[in-house]
Amino acid sequence: GGGLEGPCEPGVRRADLGAVHWCVLPFRVLLVLTSHRGIQMYESNGNTMVYWHALDSGDASPVQAVFARGIAASGHFISVGTWSGRVLVFDIPVKGPNIVLSEELAGHQTPITDIATEPAQGQDCVADMVTADDSGLLCVWRSGPEFTLLTRIPGFGVPCPSVKLWQGIIAAGYGNGQVHLYEATTGNLHVQINAHARAICALDLAPEVGKLLSAGEDTFVHIWKLSRSPESGYIEVSPLP
Amino acid sequence: MSVRTLPLLFLNLGGEMLYILDQRLRAQNIPGDKARKVLNDIISTMFNRKFMEELFKPQELYSKKALRTVYERLAHASIMKLNQASMDKLYDLMTMAFKYQVLLCPRPKDVLLVTFNHLDTIKGFIQDSPTILQQVDETFRQLTEIYGGLSAGEFQLIRQTLLIFFQDLHIRVSMFLKDKVQNNNGHFVLPVSGPVPWGTEVPGLIRMFNNKGEEVKRIEFKHGGNYVPAPKEGSFELYGDRVLKLGTNMYSVNRPVETRMSGSSKNLASRTQESIAPNPLAKEELNFLARLMGGMEIKKPSGPEPGFRLNLFTTDEEEEQAALTRPEELSYEVINIQATQDQQRSKELAQIMGEFEIMEQPRLSTSKGDDLLAMMDEL
Numbered sequence: 257g258g259g260l261e262g263p264c265e266p267g268v269r270r271a272d273l274g275a276v277h278w279c280v281l282p283f284r285v286l287l288v289l290t291s292h293r294g295i296q297m298y299e300s301n302g303n304t305m306v307y308w309h310a311l312d313s314g315d316a317s318p319v320q321a322v323f324a325r326g327i328a329a330s331g332h333f334i335s336v337g338t339w340s341g342r343v344l345v346f347d348i349p350v351k352g353p354n355i356v357l358s359e360e361l362a363g364h365q366t367p368i369t370d371i372a373t374e375p376a377q378g379q380d381c382v383a384d385m386v387t388a389d390d391s392g393l394l395c396v397w398r399s400g401p402e403f404t405l406l407t408r409i410p411g412f413g414v415p416c417p418s419v420k421l422w423q424g425i426i427a428a429g430y431g432n433g434q435v436h437l438y439e440a441t442t443g444n445l446h447v448q449i450n451a452h453a454r455a456i457c458a459l460d461l462a463p464e465v466g467k468l469l470s471a472g473e474d475t476f477v478h479i480w481k482l483s484r485s486p487e488s489g490y491i492e493v494s495p496l497p
Numbered sequence: 498m499s500v501r502t503l504p505l506l507f508l509n510l511g512g513e514m515l516y517i518l519d520q521r522l523r524a525q526n527i528p529g530d531k532a533r534k535v536l537n538d539i540i541s542t543m544f545n546r547k548f549m550e551e552l553f554k555p556q557e558l559y560s561k562k563a564l565r566t567v568y569e570r571l572a573h574a575s576i577m578k579l580n581q582a583s584m585d586k587l588y589d590l591m592t593m594a595f596k597y598q599v600l601l602c603p604r605p606k607d608v609l610l611v612t613f614n615h616l617d618t619i620k621g622f623i624q625d626s627p628t629i630l631q632q633v634d635e636t637f638r639q640l641t642e643i644y645g646g647l648s649a650g651e652f653q654l655i656r657q658t659l660l661i662f663f664q665d666l667h668i669r670v671s672m673f674l675k676d677k678v679q680n681n682n683g684h685f686v687l688p689v690s691g692p693v694p695w696g697t698e699v700p701g702l703i704r705m706f707n708n709k710g711e712e713v714k715r716i717e718f719k720h721g722g723n724y725v726p727a728p729k730e731g732s733f734e735l736y737g738d739r740v741l742k743l744g745t746n747m748y749s750v751n752r753p754v755e756t757r758m759s760g761s762s763k764n765l766a767s768r769t770q771e772s773i774a775p776n777p778l779a780k781e782e783l784n785f786l787a788r789l790m791g792g793m794e795i796k797k798p799s800g801p802e803p804g805f806r807l808n809l810f811t812t813d814e815e816e817e818q819a820a821l822t823r824p825e826e827l828s829y830e831v832i833n834i835q836a837t838q839d840q841q842r843s844k845e846l847a848q849i850m851g852e853f854e855i856m857e858q859p860r861l862s863t864s865k866g867d868d869l870l871a872m873m874d875e876l
Contacts, residue, residue, distance in 0.1 A: 292498065319555040321499055321654060366650060390650025414696070415650040431605075431649055432697045447705050450698040453689075453724045454603070455653070474700075475687050476721055492705060495718040 279329035283350040288334060290324035295336050295344070297355065306353040307346070315340060323367075330373035330384050330399040333358070337368025343387050345403060363387065363395040363405055372421040373399070374463070382406070383440040386426050388416040394428060396440055407443035418459040420468065425482060425491050427468050429456030435470050437482070437491045446491040451478055467496070498661070499654040500555040501643065505612055506564075506659060507552055508636070509598070509744065511543050512615025513591040514568060515622065518577075520748035521807055531576065531805065536622045537629060538575030544632035553639055558662055561592075576804040582820035583809035589668045590809075596663040597673065598743040600685050603694030603727075605652035607741055608659070609644050610731045613637070614744030637735055645733065672747070690723035695730040 274291040278300075285300040297307040313322040316339070324344075326337030334346045341364030347356045366389045376384045376398075383406050385397040392411020398404045414431035421427075426438040433452035438445055452472030460469045468480045479496040515536060522532040542548070565588050572579055572587065579587065598611050616633055623629045647655075667683025678686050693699055700720035707713050731740035810816040 319500055366648070369650075390648060390653075413649065415648075415653055417653075431653065433693075433700065434698070442708070444708055445706060445710070447703065449704075450700050450702045453693045453697060453700050453720075453722055455605075474722060475689060488707065490705070490707060490713070492714075493703060494716070495703065 275325060275327060277327035279327065279334050279348075281329055281332055281334075281348055283332075284348070286329075286334065286348065288327045288336070290327060290336060292321070292323045295324050297334070297346075307355040309336075309344070309346075309357065311338065321367075326368045326371040326387065328371040328373040328385065330375075333399055335361075335371050335373070335385065335387075337364075337371055337387060337389075339367045341365045341368060341389060343368060343371070358401075359403060361387070361395075361397070361403055361405075363397075363408070364389040364391075364393060366390040366393070369415055369417050370419045372419045372426075374421045374423075383424065384421070386419050386421050386440070388419040388428060390415045392416045392430060394419060394426065394438070396426070396443065407440075409438055409443045409445075415455075418456060420459045420461045422461050422463055422466065422468075422482065427459055427461065427482070429459045429470055431455040433472055433474070435459070435468075435480070437493060439491060447493050449480070449493065452476060468493075498557060499651065499658045500557060501647075501651075502558055502655050502658045502662075503556060504552050504640070504643075505608055505655065506558060506595075506662065507567075508612055508640075509595045509608075509615055510564070510568065510591045511571070512612075512619060512744065513594045514572065514587060515539065515619060516746045516748045517587055517590055517809070518572070518807070519622065519746075521809055525807060527805065527807070533625075535575040535577045537626055539571055540619060540623050541626075541629045541632065542574040543571060544629065544636055546632065546635070549632075549636055549639065553643065558658060561662075578804055578806045579809070580806065580816060580820070582816045582823070583807065585823060586809040586819065590670060592663065592666060593668050593670050593673070594747075596666060597678065597685055599656065599659045599663065600687070601743055602656070603692075603741075604696065605649065605656040606647075607694070607731070607743070608652070608656065609640065609733065610739045610741045611744035612640060613733070614739050614741065616640075617739070618746050634735065641733065641735075689721070691725065692727045693724050695727045697727070699724045699726055 274289060277288050279286045279288050279297075286306070287298040287300060287302055289296045289298070292311075294311045295307075295309040296305055298305050311322055311324060316322050321339060323339050324336050325339070326335075326343075328335050332348050332350075334348055336344045336346070338344060341362075343361040343363070344357060345359040345361060347358040349355065364387065368387055368389050370388045371385065372388075373385045376382060382398045383396045384399050385403070387395045387397065389411075392414050394409040394411075394416065395405055396407040396409070398406055409426070409428075416428050416430050418429040419426065421440065424440045426436075426440050428436045428438065429451075430436065433450065433454055433456060435447075435449040435451045435456065436445055437447035437449075451470050452474045453476075454473035457471045457473055459471075461467070462469075466482045468482055469477060470480070471477045481494045481496055483492050483494070484490065485492050518539070519532075519536060522535065527535075568588060568591070569579075569584055572584065599608060602608050602611065616637055620630060620633055623633070669679060669681070669683050673679035673685070674681070680686060700722065701717055703716040703718065704712050705714040705716075729738075729740060732738055808816050810819060
């Protein structure tokens with residue numbers, strides 16, 4: 257689907273697991289919404305819909321929920337995760353509605369939970385996108401006209417509902433209340449925090465100061481200072497009161 | 498939204514309903530044999546094979562309205578009758594109890610243990626009836642077959658689906674208020690102490706590793722809660738120690754249970770009004786209801802067993818008062834289904850509808866069309 261007129265069903269009220277995300281691209285800002293029906297993109301005024309992508313439920317068995325989840329922007333691409341594990345990559349023009357589905361990334365077998373991006377960090381650190389799924393698997397990508405899978409970080413039986421990427425550090429929050437920090441280039445685990453007594457709901461990161469926030473279903477919010485050891489360069493963390 | 502949520506919702510709400518009815522039957526001094534008959538009849542209707550077959554089909558959750566109609570029918574599957582006010586209160590208590598249990602489940606998967614707790618207690622009610630016991634065991638097997646292999650992520654989706662169903666329901670229950678698990682605004686208190694879920698570590702430790710995966714540093718921090726390790730995992734077998742107490746019978750002590758309608762309507766008004774625009778799902782809901790009802794073999798009260806009325810309140814006057822003062826936004830607007838002469842209706846459906854009692858305030862308007870949907874619009 258594409259163009260300005262997507263299907264609208266104003267009268268139907270359905271409680272929906274959806275997400276909303278401002279995608280900040282080099283030349284424009286788009287508002288992206290996901291729902292069980294599909295993906296909608298709006299101009300930053302929130303009024304003009306520029307793109308509609310209906311989800312393909314063709315492969316889904318009757319017991320599978322069909323939805324889109326996880327939205328992130330890198331360069332002039334917007335990536336959106338889906339129930340099947342596929343990540344849809346949309347190429348966004350400088351202006352106008354001529355948005356194109358440029359690629360479907362295969363790397364996950366279970367529903368995508370979250371996607372994180374950051375501007376490429378220079379020549380050495382080329383990873384600029386991380387995708388996470390219900391099995392806890394993380395895939396590390398380099399964006400481009402063709403996205404490249406750089407590393408896979410396996411899960412351990414719990415979902416990873418939230419992931420963030422900062423200066424080559426992957427921060428992942430898990431369903432068992434742990435926060436893990438990985439080196440994006442190698443995929444190595446460097447920090448493991450027993451942070452919460454229930455599933456992590458969300459992570460957020462303040463990039464200028466390198467502070468990570470974790471929120472859990474245990475009602476607590478914690479703030480962590482991320483850094484690198486001056487001697488080894490390994491990722492370190494300290495809890496902030 | 499998960500399409501595997503309905504069986505869990507139905508069985509747990511049904512379990513709570515039985516706990517409450519059992520408590521009220523005792524409180525009202527209904528003779529033992531009558532009380533047992535009521536529970537047996539309801540349980541055997543609930544676990545009827547055809548009914549369970551419909552229930553376990555992958556499908557979306559239906560509205561609170563539709564579900565309440567099923568429970569009203571279920572509650573009247575025997576010689577017992579409930580007035581509207583008592584049925585309303587029963588449904589309020591059922592829903593708030595299960596909402597509480599879902600919220601407090603340590604792991605999303607633990608909702609299955611809660612379900613097993615309900616089934617274990619239900620089996621206790623029907624110990625003398627081997628046929629019904631078999632039906633319940635069969636349901637156990639079905640649950641294990643369908644849910645036993647689900648991943649943590651799928652259970653998280655089920656949990657979210659359930660919580661959305663219960664969203665904005667803040668009816669205050671006196672037992673919860675007394676035990677301080679519910680605040681005066683109707684919100685539940687989430688404990689920050691006790692055992693962590695099975696598979697979760699007690700918060701407070703940070704471990705740092707080098708490139709070879711060797712631990713190089715350890716920091717402890719104050720988490721803020723007061724958690725201890727989980728003692729053991731609950732059993733998912735047919736018989737076993739569930740460990741979790743959620744879903745066990747909290748009414749076994751004879752405590753009068755009152756609900757207090759939340760006075761302020763500002764929280765409720767915006768949510769309980771379902772969209773009045775034509776809902777394409779409405780037809781599906783009614784079809785589903787009709788199929789479920791078809792699976793319920795309702796025994797009409799006949800023979801020497803006279804029916805009796807159960808009161809969820811302590812006196813008849815209280816029940817009347819409750820009916821008069823129930824806030825508008827909390828009315829369940831029970832679906833009013835009338836028998837029609839439409840030849841195209843299946844025989845079974847016509848028979849079921851013929852057996853429905855006209856609800857307390859009938860809205861007879863025979864000049865409108867036969868279509869069920871059109872009748873719904875009148876409500």
